[in-house]
Amino acid sequence: MTVTQDMLRTYPKDLGGVNQEILARCIDACIECAQACTACADACLSEDMVAELTKCIRTNLDCADLCDAAGRVLSRHTGYDVNITRAAVEACRAACKACADECERHADMHEHCRVCAEACRRCEQACDELLRAI
Amino acid sequence: MTVTQDMLRTYPKDLGGVNQEILARCIDACIECAQACTACADACLSEDMVAELTKCIRTNLDCADLCDAAGRVLSRHTGYDVNITRAAVEACRAACKACADECERHADMHEHCRVCAEACRRCEQACDELLRAI
Amino acid sequence: MTVTQDMLRTYPKDLGGVNQEILARCIDACIECAQACTACADACLSEDMVAELTKCIRTNLDCADLCDAAGRVLSRHTGYDVNITRAAVEACRAACKACADECERHADMHEHCRVCAEACRRCEQACDELLRAI
Amino acid sequence: MTVTQDMLRTYPKDLGGVNQEILARCIDACIECAQACTACADACLSEDMVAELTKCIRTNLDCADLCDAAGRVLSRHTGYDVNITRAAVEACRAACKACADECERHADMHEHCRVCAEACRRCEQACDELLRAI
Numbered sequence: 194m195t196v197t198q199d200m201l202r203t204y205p206k207d208l209g210g211v212n213q214e215i216l217a218r219c220i221d222a223c224i225e226c227a228q229a230c231t232a233c234a235d236a237c238l239s240e241d242m243v244a245e246l247t248k249c250i251r252t253n254l255d256c257a258d259l260c261d262a263a264g265r266v267l268s269r270h271t272g273y274d275v276n277i278t279r280a281a282v283e284a285c286r287a288a289c290k291a292c293a294d295e296c297e298r299h300a301d302m303h304e305h306c307r308v309c310a311e312a313c314r315r316c317e318q319a320c321d322e323l324l325r326a327i
Numbered sequence: 328m329t330v331t332q333d334m335l336r337t338y339p340k341d342l343g344g345v346n347q348e349i350l351a352r353c354i355d356a357c358i359e360c361a362q363a364c365t366a367c368a369d370a371c372l373s374e375d376m377v378a379e380l381t382k383c384i385r386t387n388l389d390c391a392d393l394c395d396a397a398g399r400v401l402s403r404h405t406g407y408d409v410n411i412t413r414a415a416v417e418a419c420r421a422a423c424k425a426c427a428d429e430c431e432r433h434a435d436m437h438e439h440c441r442v443c444a445e446a447c448r449r450c451e452q453a454c455d456e457l458l459r460a461i
Numbered sequence: 462m463t464v465t466q467d468m469l470r471t472y473p474k475d476l477g478g479v480n481q482e483i484l485a486r487c488i489d490a491c492i493e494c495a496q497a498c499t500a501c502a503d504a505c506l507s508e509d510m511v512a513e514l515t516k517c518i519r520t521n522l523d524c525a526d527l528c529d530a531a532g533r534v535l536s537r538h539t540g541y542d543v544n545i546t547r548a549a550v551e552a553c554r555a556a557c558k559a560c561a562d563e564c565e566r567h568a569d570m571h572e573h574c575r576v577c578a579e580a581c582r583r584c585e586q587a588c589d590e591l592l593r594a595i
Numbered sequence: 596m597t598v599t600q601d602m603l604r605t606y607p608k609d610l611g612g613v614n615q616e617i618l619a620r621c622i623d624a625c626i627e628c629a630q631a632c633t634a635c636a637d638a639c640l641s642e643d644m645v646a647e648l649t650k651c652i653r654t655n656l657d658c659a660d661l662c663d664a665a666g667r668v669l670s671r672h673t674g675y676d677v678n679i680t681r682a683a684v685e686a687c688r689a690a691c692k693a694c695a696d697e698c699e700r701h702a703d704m705h706e707h708c709r710v711c712a713e714a715c716r717r718c719e720q721a722c723d724e725l726l727r728a729i
Contacts, residue, residue: 196493196580200500203573206507224492225464228536232468234656235537238649239474247640248406254636254656255400255411261529262396262418266389268496269503272382277389280421284396284414291408305471312464330627330714334634337707340641358626359598362670366602368522369671372515373608381506388502388522395663402630403637439605446598516674523668523679530664530686534657540650545657548689552664552682559676 197221200268209273215319215326216267219282222319223264226289226312230257233296233309240303249295249306256292259285260316267323275327286320289313331355334402343407349453349460350401353416356453357398360423360446364391367430367443374437383429383440390426393419394450401457409461420454423447465489468536477541483587483594484535487550490587491532494557494580498525501564501577508571517563517574524560527553528584535591543595554588557581599623602670611675617721617728618669621684624721625666628691628714632659635698635711642705651697651708658694661687662718669725677729688722691715 194202198217201208208216234253237246263285266278296310328336332351335342342350368387371380397419400412427447434441462470466485469476476484502521505514531553534546561581568575596604600619603610610618636655639648665687668680698712 196497196576197500199576200497200504200573203571203576204500204504204507205571205573220496224496228488228492228532229464229468231533231536232465232472235539235653236468236472238539238652239472241646243649244643244645247645250640251403251406251637252408252411254403255408255415257533258396258399259411259415259418262392264496265392265499265525268499269385269388271503271506272385274386274389274425277386277393277418277422277425280414280418281389281393284393284411284418287414288411291411303471303473305468305473308464308467308471330631330710331634333710334631334638334707337705337710338634338638338641339705339707354630358630362622362626362666363598363602365667365670366599366606369519369673370602370606372518372673373606375512377512377515378509381511384506385503391667398630399633399659402633405637405640437605437607439602439607442598442601442605519671519674520676520679522671523676523683526664526667527679527683527686530660533660537653537656540653542654542657542693545654545661545686545690545693548682548686549657549661552661552679552686555682556679559679 195221204270208270212326215322219319219323220264220267222316223260223267223285226316227257227260227264229309229312230260230292233305236305246299249299252292252295253309256288256313259288278327279324282320282324286317286324289317289320293317329355338404342404346460349457353453353457354398354401356450357394357401357419360450361391361394361398363443363446364394364426367439370439380433383433386426386429387443390422390447393422412461413458416454416458420451420458423451423454427451463489472538476538480594483590487587487591488532488535490584491528491535491553494584495525495528495532497577497580498528498560501573504573514567517567520560520563521577524556524581527556546595547592550588550592554585554592557585557588561585597623606672610672614728617724621721621725622666622669624718625662625669625687628718629659629662629666631711631714632662632694635707638707648701651701654694654697655711658690658715661690680729681726684722684726688719688726691719691722695719
């Protein structure tokens with residue numbers, strides 16, 4: 194059991210009907226993707242061909258910020274407002290899709306882009322799954 | 328001229344046609360609102376009637392996170408992706424609207440909620456204005 | 462192999478002599494602790510006795526922010542500056558220690574505080590270990 | 596009166612003896628500096644000579660994250676812990692000093708680095724002033 198799952202399990206009130214497994218998977222995917230994107234932006238910055246990776250770096254930075262925000266919103270359950278949650282997860286999904294698309298273009302040449310693209314794709318899918326469940 | 332405006336003015340490439348005044352206003356509104364929400368969550372926490380303000384605190388925390396993320400996304404122009412920007416600003420607007428609505432309910436009793444509600448409403452409107460412009 | 466370890470492994474330049482295992486452990490501890498603290502603040506907010514948990518909530522929020530910042534700084538290696546890294550990890554460690562101490566006071570009564578205190582203590586130790594290694 | 600000052604003024608309990616003017620100045624400097632650093636990282640990314648600015652970009656990103664975290668910690672007063680505040684402000688000051696030093700090296704060539712260096716230096720001084728006052 195991950196700490197995320199443990200924190201969901203020990204929440205003192207009703208979680209409001211959302212599937213805990215889907216929710217935990219999405220929180221963990223957001224957190225993992227945020228870290229991968231922060232690290233990928235930095236790895237791109239250290240590539241000799243950094244001038245060709247500027248769009249990738251920028252998309253990485255946006256994706257890290259929106260994954261972090263979504264992961265935080267999803268970790269709160271008190272006074273739940275589906276409009277905020279939905280909008281936060283949609284923004285996260287949009288960034289993950291764009292970042293996965295961009296990183297995949299460099300995945301053959303830069304292994305960090307391949308690892309990051311996979312994390313973005315997993316997070317995009319976890320957001321999709323959660324949006325269908327709420 | 329604010330630092331935000333100065334940073335837009337000194338960006339070395341084309342800003343892509345978006346009105347600089349509208350963009351600067353939205354960035355500054357996001358930043359101001361994030362700080363007000365962080366402070367309002369904490370002020371609510373120090374009220375004797377904190378038990379009646381838990382939804383307000385939670386909405387404040389979400390709003391701070393989504394304003395911060397939107398303010399960061401809007402401060403970047405390299406490799407611009409309208410889908411990410413639009414989704415980030417929509418999430419920010421949803422949180423600002425919800426937080427303004429919630430804080431307004433306590434504005435008569437708690438002055439920090441009145442100040443925060445005004446910051447949220449300004450940011451909601453700045454997001455609206457920007458979404459119409461992009 | 463975690464994504465964090467995979468991103469360290471695929472960084473294109475020299476990581477500057479720091480032990481990768483210790484670094485990965487600290488990054489992952491920061492991320493895990495930030496999520497636990499965000500969730501614990503929210504769980505405390507939903508307790509009937511929230512009025513007695515306000516210091517715990519505040520410390521949780523500080524700890525989440527400082528863990529997030531440290532996790533991001535540690536995920537970057539380009540243009541490494543030991544002074545920034547050291548100060549970021551020291552701030553994270555101070556918050557983790559304070560939050561573990563505070564959550565432990567409620568651990569018998571609130572299981573989320575017990576889970577969170579353990580995550581904070583692990584992160585405090587991971588920060589300690591990293592500070593000795595850099 | 597700024598929103599930051601207004602939120603300090605309306606905090607419902609005692610602020611604990613810290614000078615409100617110094618505190619408000621430091622919060623506003625953190626927020627302003629975080630935005631300038633996010634924007635400067637992006638402006639550097641759009642420079643043709645981006646390959647020579649990678650250390651500047653990285654320092655900008657660290658500084659933005661640590662200023663954001665410090666600005667949040669300083670916006671909270673409930674359950675005040677001087678150890679956390681001190682460590683957060685020291686980390687912010689270290690990053691501001693490093694980022695001001697780095698940006699100043701490019702200030703003649705890149706106007707965004709000049710604007711950003713000034714924001715970093717103001718924030719470094721505001722942190723210094725606050726650290727002497729707490």
